[in-house]
Amino acid sequence: MFYIIGLGLCDEKDITIRGLEAVKSSSRVYLEAYTSILMVQKERLEAFYGKDLILADRDMVETESDEILRDADTQNVSLLVVGDPFGATTHTDMILRARALKIPTRIIHNASIMNAIGACGLALYNFGQSVSLVFFTETWKPSSFYDRIKENTDLGLHTLVLLDIKVKEQSDENLARGRKIYEPPRYMSIPQAVLQLLETEDNRNSGTLSADKTLAIGMSRVGGGEEHQRIVCGTLAELASHPSDVFGEPLHSLVIVGKRLHPLEVEFTEGFAISRNTWRQVAKSIYGCALD
Amino acid sequence: MFYIIGLGLCDEKDITIRGLEAVKSSSRVYLEAYTSILMVQKERLEAFYGKDLILADRDMVETESDEILRDADTQNVSLLVVGDPFGATTHTDMILRARALKIPTRIIHNASIMNAIGACGLALYNFGQSVSLVFFTETWKPSSFYDRIKENTDLGLHTLVLLDIKVKEQSDENLARGRKIYEPPRYMSIPQAVLQLLETEDNRNSGTLSADKTLAIGMSRVGGGEEHQRIVCGTLAELASHPSDVFGEPLHSLVIVGKRLHPLEVEFTEGFAISRNTWRQVAKSIYGCALD
Numbered sequence: 007m008f009y010i011i012g013l014g015l016c017d018e019k020d021i022t023i024r025g026l027e028a029v030k031s032s033s034r035v036y037l038e039a040y041t042s043i044l045m046v047q048k049e050r051l052e053a054f055y056g057k058d059l060i061l062a063d064r065d066m067v068e069t070e071s072d073e074i075l076r077d078a079d080t081q082n083v084s085l086l087v088v089g090d091p092f093g094a095t096t097h098t099d100m101i102l103r104a105r106a107l108k109i110p111t112r113i114i115h116n117a118s119i120m121n122a123i124g125a126c127g128l129a130l131y132n133f134g135q136s137v138s139l140v141f142f143t144e145t146w147k148p149s150s151f152y153d154r155i156k157e158n159t160d161l162g163l164h165t166l167v168l169l170d171i172k173v174k175e176q177s178d179e180n181l182a183r184g185r186k187i188y189e190p191p192r193y194m195s196i197p198q199a200v201l202q203l204l205e206t207e208d209n210r211n212s213g214t215l216s217a218d219k220t221l222a223i224g225m226s227r228v229g230g231g232e233e234h235q236r237i238v239c240g241t242l243a244e245l246a247s248h249p250s251d252v253f254g255e256p257l258h259s260l261v262i263v264g265k266r267l268h269p270l271e272v273e274f275t276e277g278f279a280i281s282r283n284t285w286r287q288v289a290k291s292i293y294g295c296a297l298d
Numbered sequence: 299m300f301y302i303i304g305l306g307l308c309d310e311k312d313i314t315i316r317g318l319e320a321v322k323s324s325s326r327v328y329l330e331a332y333t334s335i336l337m338v339q340k341e342r343l344e345a346f347y348g349k350d351l352i353l354a355d356r357d358m359v360e361t362e363s364d365e366i367l368r369d370a371d372t373q374n375v376s377l378l379v380v381g382d383p384f385g386a387t388t389h390t391d392m393i394l395r396a397r398a399l400k401i402p403t404r405i406i407h408n409a410s411i412m413n414a415i416g417a418c419g420l421a422l423y424n425f426g427q428s429v430s431l432v433f434f435t436e437t438w439k440p441s442s443f444y445d446r447i448k449e450n451t452d453l454g455l456h457t458l459v460l461l462d463i464k465v466k467e468q469s470d471e472n473l474a475r476g477r478k479i480y481e482p483p484r485y486m487s488i489p490q491a492v493l494q495l496l497e498t499e500d501n502r503n504s505g506t507l508s509a510d511k512t513l514a515i516g517m518s519r520v521g522g523g524e525e526h527q528r529i530v531c532g533t534l535a536e537l538a539s540h541p542s543d544v545f546g547e548p549l550h551s552l553v554i555v556g557k558r559l560h561p562l563e564v565e566f567t568e569g570f571a572i573s574r575n576t577w578r579q580v581a582k583s584i585y586g587c588a589l590d
Contacts, residue, residue, distance in 0.1 A: 015407065019316040022306060022408075026315065090409060092416025098566055105569065115307065115414045115521045116314075117382060117407035120422050124384025125405055130412050131430070135455055136423050157453050163427055229407045274390055277397070 008078040008104050010091040012116030015229030017046040018054035025114045029055050032084040036062040036074055038096075040173045042088035042119075043257060045230055051086075059086070063174050067096055071103045078109045089118030119228060119259055123166050126223045126237055127274030132266050134158030136166040139260075141194060142202050149206045155262055156214040162266035167203075169194035169258050193256035196224035196238070200246040200260070217243035219292045221263040221285065223275065226253040240280035241288060248280060267293045300370040300396050302383040304408030307521030309338040310346035317406045321347050324376040328354040328366055332465045333388065334380035334411075335549060337522055343378075351378070355466050359388055363395045370401045381410030411520060411551055415458050418515045418529055419566030424558050426450030428458040431552075433486060434494050441498045447554055448506040454558035459495075461486035461550050485548035488516035488530070492538040492552070509535040511584045513555040513577065515567065518545040532572040533580060540572060559585045 009028040014020025021029070029035055037048060037059040044051075052059050062074065062085065074085060091097045091113050104111045124130045135158060137151040151167070158165045172192040180187045200222070207215040220242045227234040236253050238245065245260075272289045279285035289295040301320040306312025313321070321327055329340060329351040336343075344351050354366065354377065366377060383389045383405050396403045416422045427450060429443040443459070450457045464484040472479045492514070499507040512534050519526040528545050530537065537552075564581045571577035581587040 012409065014314060016316075019319070020314050020407075022312050022314050023318065024308075024311040027311070090413045090416065092413065092422060098419065098421075098562070102566060110524070112523050113417055113521075115312075115409035115417075117304065117409060118413045121382045121384065121410045121412040122407045124382065125407075127390065129387060129390075130384060131428050134426050135453075138423070161427075161449050229405075231404050232402070270387070270390070274394060 007082050008075055008109050008111045009082065009084040009114060010097055010100065010111065011084055011086050011114040012090040012118065013044060013086050013088050014116040015089060015119065015122055016227070016231070016234065017044060018051045020116065020229070022114060022116060025116070026055065028082065028112070028114060029057055029084050029086070032057070032082040033077070034060060034083050036060045036085045038062045038067055038085060038087045040064045042093065043171065043173070044088050045227055045234060045255065067100065071100055074100070075104055075107060075109055078104070090116050090120070093118045093120065117229060119166070119168065122229045123225070123259065123261065125228055125235070126225055126261055128164050128223070128261060128263065128271050129268065132164050132264065132268070134161060134163035134165055134264070136168060138168045138170070139194065139199055139202060140170045141172065141192070142205070147206070149210065152206045152210055152214065156212060159214050159262065159264055161264070163264040165262040165264070167199065167260040167262060169199050169260065171257065193258065195250045196253055196258050196260055197246050197248065197250050200242050204242060204246070215242060215262070217241065217246070219288060221288055221293070223261040223263065223278070224248070224253060224258065225261070226258045227255065228259060237278040238280060239275050239278045239285055241284060244280045244284065265293050267295050269296055272297060299374050300367060300401050300403045301374065301376040301406060302389055302392065302403065303376055303378050303406040304382040304410065305336060305378050305380050306408040307381060307411070307414055308519070308523070308526070309336060310343045312408065312521070314406060314408060317408070318347065320374065320404070320406060321349055321376050321378070324349070324374040325369070326352060327376045327378065328352045330354045330359055330377060330379045332356045333386040335463065335465070336380050337519055337526060337547065359392065363392055366392070367396055367399060367401055370396070382408050382412070385410045385412065409521060411458070411460065414520045415517070415551065415553065417520055417527070418517055418553055420456050420515070420553060420555065420563050421560065424456050424556065424560070426453060426455035426457055426556070428460060430460045430462070431486065431491055431494060432462045433464065433484070434497070439498070441502065444498045444502055444506070448504060451506050451554065451556055453556070455556040457554040457556070459491065459552040459554060461491050461552065463549065485550065487542050488545055488550050488552055489538050489540065489542050492534050496534060496538070507534060507554070509533065509538070511580060513580055513585070515553040515555065515570070516540070516545060516550065517553070518550045519547065520551060529570040530572060531567050531570045531577055533576060536572045536576065557585050559587050561588055564589060
């Protein structure tokens, strides 16, 4: 059996009982670690699971899937992924490959940012499509995410913005010269994400986003519990100038609040606001939320 | 500490290690069982957790929250919910109440239908807002869900449709007479849901849904593994006339496929199609999907 097992969002204890049993029964266990990261290191997982883990980077998952699937028709093999197995299309590819090889597969689900984002206090059914925001460079500023955010905000829906992570990336020069030298990991911060959003609004100028009139929620280490998780609510301008170190270690996510904002959602979120007054004021006067 | 613990989707083994530790440390453990259900009975959970569970019905969660929260400032108390704690707004209310009482809370996330629906093979970032479909009666056929589906399909997005469940409901007569007699539980089936969708399309007539030109995916017991989970893909007409018992026990969910359908999504889903030919044909000619 080939298992793809979601690890959840935080640490070694977020695996499910079913997932842990599958890990313990496996002759090889791979850890996929480039579409997302946990808040702990591989060694801590290994100690807790009582298994050595084989790190599977993007290269390996995309080009050596047959090696990962080797003998999975006669033994158990597990691929561990942060969050839920269906967070990244790469894992869908693995399932298709297993299917072609007639290897039975079992998906073990877990929390992912796609549902745990509810922790910010906004109702999940008021979210539209989610978008990914990649690091801009001097010459490459892809902005299709902006069209998706506009579609959501035009309908009054909230948008989950997933912030880029760069793990085991090569510089252009090293890539061109075929040198396997990798840059240090980079994780987009909330202020950086907000600045990219506002830069894109400046270029597109459709009035979808506004520094002072768009509410947003920055979150870090969602699912990590009170001692790790941070939730900060404010206008885009407030979030852009908020001290970046408040959010601490990665991963960070951002929610753009839509106009269908409900008074109960305001009540829940205002406890996390940089300025409760501004939060309520914008919710009431710009969003038209029926507050006292 | 007041814990709200997601149980995931299937059975007693879908709880996380963190969740199980919290349950075992709690002096009282409540099981919320009206917004969703697991695939196993309470007794099986009790045997596995080594704890008695107190059933918390809608009445109790909505009107006796202070009793649930009693002593949670000095002891651990847990509320177990199917899926993830943020699947239902009721749980947001409980957190607000705990916050007002200055009781520390901790959310333990898990898979919910909102992210596990990815198992159908459609990419989560191509989903728009999700909708709930309630049982129609002769005199009450609320159709606001239709506007939401139209918003999604106009953008080409997929829609997750959550099907109604009725647990511990009173008949109008018993309610009027104040008799605490409850109807047997009811769970909406896929064909029933499809018929309600098509009935609403007949009334609204906006061309959003079509018996022969709209693709949809019926799923049951998502997260239950190969031996429980069913995925059936077809046009609405095909799903409406598909034998209902194929889907088996609840819970059932439905996905309306949007026009942004990607060839890789077709490749993944066609293995579940009632008629692979029809599935590919509609995907190609109606949805404009670039298939061979």
